Amino acid sequence: MKLYDTPLAPNPRRVRWFMAEKGIDDVEVVTLNLMEGQHKTPSYIRKAGLPNVPMLELDDGTCITESVAICRYLESRYPEPNLFGRTPEETAVIEMWTRRAEMLVATPMMIGVRHTHPMMGRLEQQNPEVGQYNLQAGLKALKVLDRRLADSEWLAGDRLTIADIVAFVGLDFGRLIKVTPPQELENVCRWAEAMKARPAAAAGMPQKAA
Ligand SMILES: N[C@@H](CCC(=O)N[C@@H](CS)C(=O)NCC(=O)O)C(=O)O
CATH class of the missing domain: 1.20.1050.10 (Glutathione S-transferase Yfyf (Class Pi); Chain A, domain 2)
Known part of the structure; x- marks a missing residue:
């Protein structure tokens, strides 16, 4: 799994915070420089659908680009501690x-x-x-x-x-x-x-x- 990320930006920060709460440390982080437009290349937009970070690219090629959707996926994969609810x-x-x-x-x-x-x-x-x-x-x-x-x-x-x-x-x-x-x-x-x-x-x- 690869997380496309950028420092300081709030939506990617949600995902990094979420992973830290869960102790997830086996996701490769790819840092993009938004000021240099690295999220606007044709190859990135083809995967992400939008010129936005964060994006989580799964090993089967599935790409997820909404921060809360990424967190929800990670919750399914790493259930503890629970951050989306049990009942x-x-x-x-x-x-x-x-x-x-x-x-x-x-x-x-x-x-x-x-x-x-x-x-x-x-x-x-x-x-x-x-x-x-x-x-x-x-x-x-x-x-x-x-x-x-x-x-x-x-x-x-x-x-x-x-x-x-x-x-x-x-x-x-x-x-x-x-x-x-x-x-x-x-x-x-x-x-x-x-x-x-x-x-x-x-x-x-x-x-x-x-
Ligand atoms: N709803 C999206 C928003 C993603 C988003 O707006 N990301 C910003 C960084 S916080 C971005 O990629 N901006 C690039 C740009 O404005 O060109 C999510 O929750 O992930």
Whole structure:
């Protein structure tokens, strides 16, 4: 199996985080440089269908290119620790929070960063108003997470799941433009600290020089 990856980008980071939580270390990682357009070559697009990372290429040639679909595949192959749910009820609640994390927080934050960070101008026809609108929408949605996290240690229940990974990685992408959760959202801040403290938070991220 090969994972096509790039450092710093949030969608590949979800997969690397997921693999680290599970201790998966037998997947070959192929690093692409997006700024050099290595994800836009005809051979890559033929496999991936879209000029996007991450992509997981299986040994039988099957290519999977949505980060949550990749994680779901890996969950089937490496079931423990369980991150997608064991019972029908748990699985549905995790899916519900994963969808909310994606639509309400991760997508607006990613669009916000893409439209406002100077470096992203190489990948996006930037519109700062679109960026600001999305950043505000993402930050506003954190209140939904804050209410949930007042009653629950993790987003989807009593343990970390794919929902936490999707929400946190999206939120943490905001650090590139110095956007962090407002301090008054105490539950989000407490949860974000717990996420940052997990060893998997560093997976695939550029390491600071000692
Ligand atoms: N829905 C996809 C999104 C993939 C995606 O947008 N990846 C970004 C990196 S985070 C990308 O490849 N961007 C390339 C570009 O904008 O040219 C997923 O969850 O994997």
